[in-house]
Every structure is written in structure tokens, then in C-alpha cells.
Amino acid sequence: MTSTGKIRLGALAASCLLPALAFAEEAAAPAVPKLDTGDTAWILVSCAMVLLMTPGLALFYAGMVRKKNVLSTMMQSMFMMGLISLIWVWYGYSLAFSPGHSMGGFIGNFDFLWLNGVSSSTASPLAPTIPHLVYMAFQMMFAIITVALISGSVADRFKFSAWVAFAILWSTLVYNPVAHWVWSPNGFLLAKGALDFAGGTVVHIISGVSALTACLILGPRKGHGKENMLPHNMTYVLLGTGLLWFGWFGFNAGSALGANGIAAVAFVNTNTAAASAALLWSLIEWVRNGKPSALGFASGAVAGLVVITPAAGFVSVQSAAIMGLLVSLVCYGAIFLKEKLGYDDSLDAFGVHGVGGTLGAILTGVFASSAVNPVVTKTGWALVMVQLEAVGWSWLIAVVGTFVLLKLVDAIFGAKVAPREEELGLDLTQHSENGYEI
Amino acid sequence: MTSTGKIRLGALAASCLLPALAFAEEAAAPAVPKLDTGDTAWILVSCAMVLLMTPGLALFYAGMVRKKNVLSTMMQSMFMMGLISLIWVWYGYSLAFSPGHSMGGFIGNFDFLWLNGVSSSTASPLAPTIPHLVYMAFQMMFAIITVALISGSVADRFKFSAWVAFAILWSTLVYNPVAHWVWSPNGFLLAKGALDFAGGTVVHIISGVSALTACLILGPRKGHGKENMLPHNMTYVLLGTGLLWFGWFGFNAGSALGANGIAAVAFVNTNTAAASAALLWSLIEWVRNGKPSALGFASGAVAGLVVITPAAGFVSVQSAAIMGLLVSLVCYGAIFLKEKLGYDDSLDAFGVHGVGGTLGAILTGVFASSAVNPVVTKTGWALVMVQLEAVGWSWLIAVVGTFVLLKLVDAIFGAKVAPREEELGLDLTQHSENGYEI
Amino acid sequence: MTSTGKIRLGALAASCLLPALAFAEEAAAPAVPKLDTGDTAWILVSCAMVLLMTPGLALFYAGMVRKKNVLSTMMQSMFMMGLISLIWVWYGYSLAFSPGHSMGGFIGNFDFLWLNGVSSSTASPLAPTIPHLVYMAFQMMFAIITVALISGSVADRFKFSAWVAFAILWSTLVYNPVAHWVWSPNGFLLAKGALDFAGGTVVHIISGVSALTACLILGPRKGHGKENMLPHNMTYVLLGTGLLWFGWFGFNAGSALGANGIAAVAFVNTNTAAASAALLWSLIEWVRNGKPSALGFASGAVAGLVVITPAAGFVSVQSAAIMGLLVSLVCYGAIFLKEKLGYDDSLDAFGVHGVGGTLGAILTGVFASSAVNPVVTKTGWALVMVQLEAVGWSWLIAVVGTFVLLKLVDAIFGAKVAPREEELGLDLTQHSENGYEI
Amino acid sequence: MSLKKVEAIVRPGAMKQILLALDAINYAGVTVSEVQGHGKQKGVKEHYRDKTTLSLISKMKVEVVCSGEKEAELAIEAIVNATKTGEFGDGKIFVTDLKEVIRIRTGETGTKAIN
Amino acid sequence: MSLKKVEAIVRPGAMKQILLALDAINYAGVTVSEVQGHGKQKGVKEHYRDKTTLSLISKMKVEVVCSGEKEAELAIEAIVNATKTGEFGDGKIFVTDLKEVIRIRTGETGTKAIN
Amino acid sequence: MSLKKVEAIVRPGAMKQILLALDAINYAGVTVSEVQGHGKQKGVKEHYRDKTTLSLISKMKVEVVCSGEKEAELAIEAIVNATKTGEFGDGKIFVTDLKEVIRIRTGETGTKAIN
Numbered sequence A, B, C: 001m002t003s004t005g006k007i008r009l010g011a012l013a014a015s016c017l018l019p020a021l022a023f024a025e026e027a028a029a030p031a032v033p034k035l036d037t038g039d040t041a042w043i044l045v046s047c048a049m050v051l052l053m054t055p056g057l058a059l060f061y062a063g064m065v066r067k068k069n070v071l072s073t074m075m076q077s078m079f080m081m082g083l084i085s086l087i088w089v090w091y092g093y094s095l096a097f098s099p100g101h102s103m104g105g106f107i108g109n110f111d112f113l114w115l116n117g118v119s120s121s122t123a124s125p126l127a128p129t130i131p132h133l134v135y136m137a138f139q140m141m142f143a144i145i146t147v148a149l150i151s152g153s154v155a156d157r158f159k160f161s162a163w164v165a166f167a168i169l170w171s172t173l174v175y176n177p178v179a180h181w182v183w184s185p186n187g188f189l190l191a192k193g194a195l196d197f198a199g200g201t202v203v204h205i206i207s208g209v210s211a212l213t214a215c216l217i218l219g220p221r222k223g224h225g226k227e228n229m230l231p232h233n234m235t236y237v238l239l240g241t242g243l244l245w246f247g248w249f250g251f252n253a254g255s256a257l258g259a260n261g262i263a264a265v266a267f268v269n270t271n272t273a274a275a276s277a278a279l280l281w282s283l284i285e286w287v288r289n290g291k292p293s294a295l296g297f298a299s300g301a302v303a304g305l306v307v308i309t310p311a312a313g314f315v316s317v318q319s320a321a322i323m324g325l326l327v328s329l330v331c332y333g334a335i336f337l338k339e340k341l342g343y344d345d346s347l348d349a350f351g352v353h354g355v356g357g358t359l360g361a362i363l364t365g366v367f368a369s370s371a372v373n374p375v376v377t378k379t380g381w382a383l384v385m386v387q388l389e390a391v392g393w394s395w396l397i398a399v400v401g402t403f404v405l406l407k408l409v410d411a412i413f414g415a416k417v418a419p420r421e422e423e424l425g426l427d428l429t430q431h432s433e434n435g436y437e438i
Numbered sequence D, E, F: 001m002s003l004k005k006v007e008a009i010v011r012p013g014a015m016k017q018i019l020l021a022l023d024a025i026n027y028a029g030v031t032v033s034e035v036q037g038h039g040k041q042k043g044v045k046e047h048y049r050d051k052t053t054l055s056l057i058s059k060m061k062v063e064v065v066c067s068g069e070k071e072a073e074l075a076i077e078a079i080v081n082a083t084k085t086g087e088f089g090d091g092k093i094f095v096t097d098l099k100e101v102i103r104i105r106t107g108e109t110g111t112k113a114i115n
């Protein structure tokens, strides 16, 4: 299983232990690192940047759906900025990051309820140079977008009330436990030694795999395969891509938890993987279709950002470039296969996040280098095996959790809208609005 | 009367006096705080983020109007990035923040004309760890958006020449004085002890109340009540909301004037209030209309951001959540009442900023806690009374100032476009352009 | 010839040598400046902000073209985020910034191939307080947008394959050499003493002049002069302007390479020039056409941002305001002349970036002040002459380089699409997509 | 059979009143689309850089298919009453004969396909 | 000469099937546009703040000009078969006579302008 | 009375020339809308992921209502001259009879409602 958290901690440990990586001399006495305004400034900004990814994702998804579902698609993402934010400060952060256990380590407890004990003037052990409250906020933004990502596979047919109920349950009972096992200081997976720099496992695998599970349960969109369901506004997709790319710097480089050399590495790797993936996806289309599409460029860029997420602070820039190439090959293939298999992952949430996240977790095992980041101690087959184990657990949890919770929600609310509602569009039938008025 | 400025200063004082809040040990000698690169980095970014709120607001407003007025609506906001920027570096900052008085303390003087004496290498007493010039820039962004906010109530009918003239006068003769009394080191309101962390009074109350005054003077849009005037592009409203939410972190957490624990508190409270307000507004609509709308979610989010603005660095996270709930109740009610009363606050600039700002100022009195921020010395009824006094003065100034200035502008330019121009749309008649060409 | 790089270096030197400008006391020992988390935070954010300028530019350009070319226009810009990113980490940064020479100083060598030796834990001599890798990333964002800027003059007719080929060649053989001569520590132009704070020469002159050259070679759009080719979505132009304005703070104030007083100066000057230019452009239109247009406001703002780029950290705020006024006059005139001369610089890439950049370089000579920034040693005619020489060389390189490379690309790929493709639009014919589906 | 199509080009702002007026006469259905045009007004000046063109004016096209002359007259009256202001731009109504109407759902044709 | 214009108002989602069906009968051309409307369905409730209105429903208008009655019937059949579900909202088809057709490229008129 | 509606489907780029040409013959008014379609060209290949469809081509529909045959012929001539290039995609013109025209502002009908 994964121990992402350890690595986050590790990234910091590194900056304490290795003078070369440490900016401030006083950090050489690792016992009592002081809060650092530069680190704090960078993570505050990163929080805001990651928050902005959710509207960016909303736009990215909204451009791909048909006009009649544009608002419902945006709401499925942006509503999480309200819902998960509140849950997180209320009990989510506590369940995920409290030092204490409950249910035999399955989940945290309520020690941090309403941020009780989450100080603004001292640090969490997980991020020794920034206020604990800033670390909590940074984690919150990840919790928000992870749920939002799922909506891509079930776009155009999820009843809004059911979506909200599912989001609450899923975030509480899938996201929080995984985050607890993996990132909390006493999470029982912390010891396994798997690497996940910025959430490839916790964010992308579990959201992508849950997305697949959910779209299989819900069934396809009305008219799937018979109607053209072309993206109604590709400029939104491109602008969304731009906002995601921008925000992902906060996501990945912010996961260094300080304005340090590891942040620089993560920043450059993030950009490089996005670049090479976008290029290769375009090239594949160029060869297969005769033209590279804007959608292909955008999909490649996002796939590249996904694959590098677990590896951003651990690999060299060449490795990042190669990971970008590989993810485009594999995700392109996955989407091609989807067409053959016929399930309706509408906006390829699984095809990009599930597949790309899984590939990223494995390739992190292949490419992680202690020359880049000294917290990498295991490498080669040993590391790959650990990564695979982490991947397996994440898939298991995502599939089972989503299956159970969605079936429950379906039984209570009915998860899918009626065919006539689907036909009229979710904007009118779920929100009583039109995206565009003439 | 309000003494917002004191509190800003206070937030800093706190970080000097309280070792727990101070990151750098050298700050323990409060006499000569040094410029700090981390604090400076955070405020530079905050400046940029607050600047971005104006295009965000332009988009938020533009989505709500009819197609034919989309550009004029954006221009009413974005033109302020030109107009107020220039005024501010020319004489605005001086009139607001110069240490000297004129007109018996009504307004500052011209000591800082063309930023004379506003140093890039030393700090202002108001923000001891960042260059004075950065503090000036941060304040500038507030001056810009405050005027832009007013435009929401008078959308679709304000003649552009008149709008520019009104903006110059209002910024000079309403905004600058209020900022002077409240924020300049020798402002005569500084002593009252009212709390306003990031501009609930100076920004939201006076813009919202001026918006109400202006729309009453201008009269309703042609066809108001008879025509459907639905938002022409709700995706813009949502994207605008996303940009505003993002920028508001700079607005509120930047108002800590450093990358410190108070910034962290303000950051988290900002997010929490926006979240709970967005959720409750959605819930109210769910109950009343059977569906939660995207517009409701967006309105709630903005209302939450407004209400927490004066309180962001003073209250606990639970208080922030409660403030968010209350503001949605009250603003929803205000907009409901608007329909009954029949005045045409087109985009609810008063309903959200005026009402939400006023509620925020009062609730700051209720919820401010010295446990959160030691600059809070007064609490309970004593503080609420001071807050009410501040609210009263702001309302008075906004109503009288707007009335006089708008009447003047109306007499000279004619403030409202002709009915035929209104019918054709302000894009064509004020800017000779169409927002969209087919 | 220009020695922009020197000045960047100079800005830092200044912050080391002048206690008044230096925030950290330890910087007073200039020999071994330490990495600074505050400076690093600011430049990391600046990198992300400059990256966001490319989607911003894509939107700015996309709004101005006709519907049928909206995606191709965005792709011409955004594809560079993939292409140039990869080139830059592969060999671009090396060719531009390696300490060693090749081809007699025409270009760097491959010492930094795949970022070999570009450390994340130590600084480059060009930016002593931030990791070398962060400096590399910051420079990368400039390399990306410079190519993207060119696309404005040739919008609606450049074959995508040819555009990609041209971009690779131009970035490699025009951008990299100029950056090498001007910014690398041993660039042979470094000694001339010309001032270019943030890339007025390297970015704006060479992209703008190359844009002119390219549009002359390609010839006008089909129907140019006969058809109305109105901007299809002015809201995109305005939002793009907002994103550019936001990102430009990273571009210019980030070029101080630290969160210091010079960054503050550059920040305020950037905003001021944009403001005064936007205002004057609006005023000119008001006088000439009776109405100020949104396009005019946006064009003015961008022109102001261009003109201040070389001067941002060297001039007073009044000078910035004046430069903004002058650039609007001159660029407005240039676009007016374009109509007379009849060449088809579709989106005024030359008219704004070429003309504005050239004017900026010259005016930097006029207005640079050692009172603002002590690295300014030469002033008056002496400086203006050096600036003119730099301008001359940039024009020469841009014209010759673009001519040769574009002719080559044209011979191999055919640079211009067929008339029928132009008629159908580049979205369908180059990318097999429509921007908008009904 | 005298099926009629009534096609009105009206101000966008008049749409709500028109639909209400049609509703009052119990009309069978309506099709609305966005158009631009001009009649006597000849358009509005529009600038792009230094060029001036005439912009068409945004209008709505409202199409109501009626089962006979009388129904058409009622529809016309309803539309005129709802949108007439006496000012330029009130719009025009065009009436054409329809040969046939088919309701796809049922296959009904003619008058039955409408009512 | 009996040129006919067949004008169908259909669900947006039916477009692909309609074009395929028309293709199968070798039709000459088609013009498609975005419209909104309602027949028996009377629209869908829409909220704006506290106000409720009825939203029209998005439809596509498909126009096929045919050179004669027989061709028109074929086109109608093709469209009906492609889009009929038997539920509300299947749409309507309107048929009108055309006086003349001109192919601009060649100046041909009448039937020749179509085939 | 022989009111005619001249409906041309043309290239978007031809709009300016068409309006100028119509202006030269002192036409009464025009209604323009965005459509998509194809005639002989059968559309352009479009990709979405691994699927290929045919995209319709953007066109403008220009409607001019004329008070008589002669006026209609003039309008047709003007449009043809303005837009003809001799290449595919030049477009088509459809002419129909109108039963009635009403100017809402004045209540005038027939020819008077147009001129």
C-alpha cells in the first residue's frame, strides 16, 4: 500500500537533513524548525491555485458536454467547493489526519473536529515550516477536486440530489480513510514505503477507478453510440486545460510544502510531463487521423499532469518526459479500448485519471531516483512491487466503496435521471436553468 | 465609526508582539521590523490576485446580463483597472493614506502625490515587513474593485461617459475620504475601535449602498418586470465566481499583510464562509423551488465571501461557517424583498454587497474573538455598538455622496441612456461593438 | 546591441550591493548569497503566472478571429506550452544560457543538455537567491509565449504542420541565439549596456517584427479588405486581457528575480503603464469614433504592458504613465497606417508588440533613472543610442531569421493553407474539429 | 385545407409578452429562433479598429403554424398586441401557405397534426 | 414544377440519424439551424431568483428542398423513420411549395438547381 | 399581389458584399440567421476521439421579402452577383410566395408594409 504521506514528510525531512537542499541555515538543527514566511507564502498561493483547479476542471468538463448539460456539469464540480470545504473543516480533516485512530485504524477520530487543535501559529509534524492551518487548507483543496474528478464519467445523467449524497458519503468513507492510511502520521500504510509525491494514488487512482465503477453502475447516456455527442465548446476545454495546468503547479510543486529545491524539481517535471504527453497525443492523432485535434492536445496535457503527480519530486526531467510519452500512449489506447468495450465513461475520467494515475504510480517505482530526492531509498523491482501493491489496494477500495455507496444512493434517491430528463438536459431538469439564453 | 485600518495595523502588531504568531525571531524586537521576502512575496501575489478579481467580477456580471449589454457590463468593471489605477498613483493613494490632513480631516493631502515618498525599500508603518510601494499597490486593487462593484445595480442603462465621470468623482470624494478616515495612520475614525479585517465596510458596504442609491436615482431598466431578463451565459457567472473565490484569498488573507498565522486564519475562514453560504443558498432554493440553481450557488458563494471580509482574521472557523449561513438567509431575503419593493438592482449589487457587507460588519462584532486574534480587545455588546456606528456612518456617506455626485453627473452628462439605446443595447450604443458576431 | 541579461543580473547585483534594497541583512556579504524562500516563492509563482499568460493570449487572440478559426488560433499559442517546454529543457535553455559558446558566440553549447548541471539546490549566477532550476523555469515561460505572440499576425491561414516546424526552427535559431547574446553570462552583447528589464527586446521586438515579416511572406487572408472580419467573441478578448494583465505581473515584477523593492517598482510601473495606455487608447477612439470600444481598451492595455516591459524596474511611476500614453498614440497610429499600407497583420501582433516593444526599448533609454534603480549608470543620449543599436540588431535578426526560416518551411510544407481550407476555416481543416457545436 | 405559417420578426424583449398573448388564445405550438436584420432602421454603426460597418439588429423570429385563416388572424392579432409600441423596430409579420403538416409522433397530418 | 421545401423541427439528438437516413435516399442537400419551441409540451419550468418562467425546448430545424412531390415524400419518410420514438417531442414536419430555386454557382434554376 | 420571399443560403464571408449589393438596389429590409448545411459538398470530416463524423458547413441564411416579382428578381441578381465565385459552396436561393405581410408598427399590410 501507498505511503504518500511519508514521502511528503520525507520531502521535508530531506530539506532538513540535507544542507544542500535546505535554504535556511537554521534548519540544520532539525529539532525545532521555525515557521518560514517564504514557505508559508508559497503554500498559501498553492492552496489558492489548487482551489482554482476546480473551476478549471468544471470548464474543462463543461466544454465537452452538450449545451443542455453545461451547468449541471459545472455544478457537479464546483458544488464540491462548498460541500467538501465544509465537511473538511468540520470532520473530514480530522477523520483523515487526526493522530488518533478509530475502527482499528480504518479511519481517524474526531480530535480535530472543527479544526480543534489545528493551530495557526505552530506547524503540523507533516509540514514543519508552515502553520498547521495552512497544511490543512492545502489538503482541503485536494479533497475537493478528487470528488469533482469523478463526475466526468457520469456526466449528463447523474441526478443532482443523488450526486450530492454520493459525494458526501464517498468523501467521508472512501477519501478520508485512504488519506488516513496513507498520509496521517500514524496511518498503517505509512510504513510500506510506496512513493506518491502529490496524490497520484489518493487523488487520481481512486477518483478514476471510482469513476469507472460509477459509470458502469449508472449505465450509458441515452443515445450513447447513436447520437453525436460532440463537445459543445472546445474553447472552454482549452481554457480549462490552461487553468488546470496553472493550478497543477500548486498541486505538485506545492506538495514540496515549501519554496525549496524539491518544489523546483516538481515544478519542472510537472511542466515537462504535461508537455511531452500533449505532444505525443497530438502526434498519435496526426498519424491516425491525419490531424492533431485540440481535444487531443488538451487530453494529453491532462494525462501528462496526472502521470507525473506521484513522481513529481522524485524523478529527473528526462524521466518526466518519458513518463509523459508513455501516459499518452497508454491513455490513448485506453480510450480506444473504451469504444470497443462500449461502456460510457463520458468524459474519460477513468481513461485519463484512473489509467494515467495507475501508470504514474507504477512508473514512479521505475523512475524514482535518490539522486533527485534523498528520501527515495528503495528503487528498482523492490519499489515497483510496493507501488503495485499500493495500486491494488487503491483499486480495491475505490471499486468496493463506490459500488456499495452508489448502490445505496441509488436505492434511496435514484441515481440516474429519467430518460425524458436526460433528453431535456440536466440544466433544466436539475437546476431549472439554461446555460445560455438566446 | 470604523477603524479598519487600525486592525490591519493591529494584525501586524500582533505578529510582532506575540511570539507565537511571529515567524521570525528578529520580529521579537518590534522596534525595527525588517522587510521580509516571504511576506513581500505573499502580498505581491495577493495584489495580482485581487487585480484578477476585477475581470472575474466583470465575467460574473456579464454572464447575468442580456447579450446586448455584455461588453458594456464588462467595461464598467474593467475600465476601472485603467481609470482608478491611474488616479490612485496620481493622487488617490495620497488623499487616502497621506499622513497629513486637509479639510479638517475630511481627506488626506497631496504629500504622496505621484507616490512621492512611497518607498520601495522601506516599509509603511501600516505594514512593517513589506515595501511601502507594495502596500500602496495592494490598496490600489481594493480601490479599483470597489467602484466596479457598484456597476451591478445599474447595469444595462448607465451611459458610459457618465459612468466614467461618476467613477472619478465617487472614487475621489467617497472612497478616498472613507479610506482616509478609516485606514490612514491619522484617520480620525481609527480610534473608535471598530473591526474591519479586509474591507467589509470600506469596500462592500459603501459600494453596495451606493449601488442601491444609484439604481434608485437611475430608475429601472426598460421593460423591467415585463420582459424576461435572464442571465445570457451562466457559465460566465460560474467561471467568474471561481475567479472571485480565488482572488478573494488575496483580498482577505492578503489583508494580514504577511505570510503568517493570521493569513492562514483568514484564508480558511474565507473559504469556509463561502462554502457554507453557497450550500445554504442552494438549500433554500431546493426547498422553495424544488431545485438548487447554479445562480443560487454562485450568489451564495459571493455573499459568503462578502460577509466574512470584515471578520476573516478575527473569528473562529465555526463562526465563519455560521456567518456564511446567516448571510445566505439574509441576502436571499433581501433579494426576495427587492422583487416586492420593485426597485431594479439589476444584478443584486446591493442585495449581496450592501446587505452582506452590513451583516458582516455587525456579525464581526458578535463573533470576533481575542483567542483567534489578540488585537480583538473589545467584544460583545460593546463591540457590536461600535460596529453599528461604523455601519451607520458608511451608509450615510454612501447615500449622500452617491446622491449628490450622481445628480451632478446626471445634470451634466445625462446618466441614463435613451430608451432606444437601451433597447439596442449598450454594447452597440456605448461602444459601437457587438459582444458576439455571428 | 542589447544586454538585457546584464540588467537582470544587475537588478540582483543591486539588491546585493545596496543595503537599502536588500531585505536580508546577510545579503550585505555579497559573496555567497543564500537561497531565500521568499524570493523562491515569488519566482515560483511568477513562473506559473507567466505560463498562464499563454492561455490568456490564446483567448485574447481567439476572441478576435472568426468562429471558424477559434481553435486553430488557440492551438497556435497553446501548443507552444508543449513544444517549447520540451525543447527548452532538452536543449533550448542550454543553447541560450550555457556558460560555454559555440559557433563563435552565435549560440551557446550543449553543456546544460537535459538540464545537466542545472541544480535545484544551488543558484545560477544570474539569480543568486533562487534555485538555478527555478530560474530555468522562469526563462522557459518567456520562450513559450514569445513564439505564441507571433501567431497573431498570421492567424487564420498558417498551416498547422508548417506552424509547428516554423516554431521549432524559430525558437531554436532566432530566440535562443538572441537570448544567448543578451542574457547568458558570457553573451557578447552583455557588455553594450543596453537596458531591458523583462524582455522588451528579446520577447516583444523579435516576436512582433517576426510577425510582420511572416505576414508579409504569407500574404493576406482570403477576403481581406472585402469581408468583415469582426472579432467573434469580444468577451474572450476582455477575459484574455485580464489574464494577460494578471500574468504580466509575474513577467515584469518576477524579472526582479526576488520579492524585493525592485519587484515592487516593476509591479507598480506595469500596472500604471497598462492603465494609462488603456485610457488614452479609449480616449483616442472616443474622439475619433465617438465611442471608446472594448477592443480599444484591451489593445491599449496590452500595448501599455508591452512598452513598460523593458523599463519596468528602471523608471519612475510618472515615466511609466507617460510611456503608456505614448505607446497608445504610436500603436494606434501604426494600426491606422496598416490599413493604409494594406498588409494583413491580422490581430496586430506587429502593431502592438513590434511597435510597442521598439518604442519601449527607446523610451527606456529616455526615462531610465539611477534614482529608481542604481544599475542604471548610463542615461540621456548615450543610453538612447545604445538602446537604438539594440533595437536595430533585434529588427535585423528577426527579419532575416524569419524570412529564411519561413521560406524554408514554405518550401517543405507549404506555409499557407489552400483557399478552400481558409474558407472552411482552420478548425475543421487543420484540426478536424469545430470550436462550437450546435 | 388552409394551413398557415405566421412568421413574426420581433424585438427579443417582446418574447415574453408574445408567448403570454399566444397562450391566451390557446395556440398549438411555436418555434423561435435568433435572427438579425433591419427594416427601415438600416442598422447601427459599428466600429472595428478604424473601420465602420453597419451592424444588423438582433431580433427573434417567431413561427406559429395555424390550422386555418381564422387561427392565423388570431395569432397575428395576439402578436401585434403584444409587441406593438408604435416605434421603429416593432417588426414585421409574414404569412405563408403550408402544403402539409405532419406530427412525427403519431403520423397525423393536416389540421389534426396541429390541434 | 413542384419544388417542395420540407421543414422538420426535431430533437437535437436525432440529427445524426436523420442525416444518415437522408443520405440513404441520396438527398441533394440540407440546411440545419438551431431553434427553440414547444408543441404540446408547453415548455419546462425555469427559475431566475424568485421568478418562474417557462423555458422553450431546444430543437433543430432541418430544411430539405426537394425537386418534386415524390422526393419530398421520401425525405419525409426518412426523417420520420429516423426520429420517431412515439413520445412527446418527436417534432413536426412542415411542407411548403417553392416558387423557384437557383444554384448560385452555375445560375441553374428549378429542378436542375437541386439535383 | 405577388409578395415574394427570397431566401439565400450563402457563405458567411459573402455577407458584407451582399448587404452592399442589396443596398445599391434600395431594398426594404433583410433578416439574416446562422445556419449549417451542405449541398454537393457533403460536409467535412470531423474527428472526436476515435470517431469520424461529417461536419456540416457554416452558412448564413439571408431572407429578403420583396413586394413583387420584379423586386425579387433584382434582389436575386444582387445576391448572385455579390456572392458568386463559381466554386462549390456558393450557395442556393429559394423563392416562395408570401400570402401577407404586416408591419406591426403601423398595421399596414401588403406592399405598403414593405416599401
Ligand SMILES: Nc1ncnc2c1ncn2[C@@H]1O[C@H](COP(=O)(O)OP(=O)(O)O)[C@@H](O)[C@H]1O
Binding pocket: D009, D010, D035, D036, D037, D038, D039, D040, D041, D057, D059, D087, D088, D089, D090, D091, D092, F028, F029, F030, F031, F032, F063, F064, F065, F066, F103, F104, F105, F106, F114
Ligand atoms: N423586407 C424585409 N425582408 C426581410 N426581413 C425584413 C424585411 N423588413 C423587415 N424585416 C425584418 O423585420 C425586422 C423588423 O423590421 P423593422 O424595420 O424594425 O420594422 P419597422 O418597419 O416597423 O421599423 C427587421 O430587423 C428585419 O429582420
Ligand SMILES: Nc1ncnc2c1ncn2[C@@H]1O[C@H](COP(=O)(O)OP(=O)(O)O)[C@@H](O)[C@H]1O
Binding pocket: D028, D029, D030, D031, D032, D063, D064, D065, D066, D103, D104, D105, D106, D114, E009, E010, E035, E036, E037, E038, E039, E040, E041, E057, E059, E087, E088, E089, E090, E091, E092
Ligand atoms: N403549431 C406549431 N407552430 C410552430 N412550431 C410548432 C408547432 N407545433 C410544434 N412546433 C415545433 O415543433 C417542435 C416539436 O413539437 P412537439 O410538441 O414536441 O411535437 P409533438 O406534438 O409530437 O409533441 C416544437 O418544439 C416546436 O418548435
Ligand SMILES: Nc1ncnc2c1ncn2[C@@H]1O[C@H](COP(=O)(O)OP(=O)(O)O)[C@@H](O)[C@H]1O
Binding pocket: E028, E029, E030, E031, E032, E063, E064, E065, E066, E103, E104, E105, E106, E114, F009, F010, F035, F036, F037, F038, F039, F040, F041, F057, F059, F087, F088, F089, F090, F091, F092
Ligand atoms: N436541397 C437542399 N435543401 C436544403 N438546403 C440546401 C439544399 N442544397 C443546398 N442547400 C443549402 O445551401 C448551401 C450551399 O449549397 P452548396 O452545396 O454549397 O451549393 P452548390 O450546389 O453551389 O455547391 C448548403 O450548405 C445548404 O445549407
